[in-house]
Amino acid sequence: MRITLTSVLVDDQAKALDFYTRVLGFEKKYEVPMGEYAWLTVVSPDAPDGVELVLEPDQHPAARSFKAALAADGIPFTAFTVDDVEAEQARLSAAGVVFTQPPTTMGPVTTAVFDDTCGNLIQIQSPAPA
């Protein structure tokens, strides 16, 4: 058994694909039409054969209230690793991405939190500068 996929619940797959590729810089790996929705995944260009992120529709009512409750308390359910949180925050802010937490060092990691425009808060993290 291996872990090759992780998911993020998105309110609109087309909008999510645009944000996760054009803004964040991931690349589309699979888009398989499945009726109303698609099996839609993206990967990091740094690891095209690595873990795929599934852009999963949040059409179940429970998924939406789950996301709203997390967002209200500022909780990112999903986190990505970057080389330099400060640099990534500067790049994404310039692209219009809204951060609910600027880069902050907490113990061994530096983290920041942004809004993915699809109903989620996402944390980016890197090891704190020594």
Place this chain on the structure above:
Amino acid sequence: MPIVEVMDDADAVFKALADRTRRALLDALAERDGQTLFELCARMASTHGLTSSRQAISQHLDVLEGAALVHRRREGRYTFHDLDTTPLTPLRERWRRPDERTPR
């Protein structure tokens, strides 16, 4: 005659300050306003060594808000917390001797 407990503003401030976690929350907000509950919880755990639950932290913030030391600000889907030190001013002034009082 029973003592009737009526909380005035000073009571609310002293009660709010009489707790280590609440003081640590004020320390965290003094570093930067506009923090979410998530960030405050993370700071409590990582830099203050306090392992209170999210619910407990939220209740501490209620007490701080009751004393007007913290304000919750809603922006869209998010809630941010800001520090307000205005309620501390009367405490500073209260026990100054006449010759120490700030000129008005």
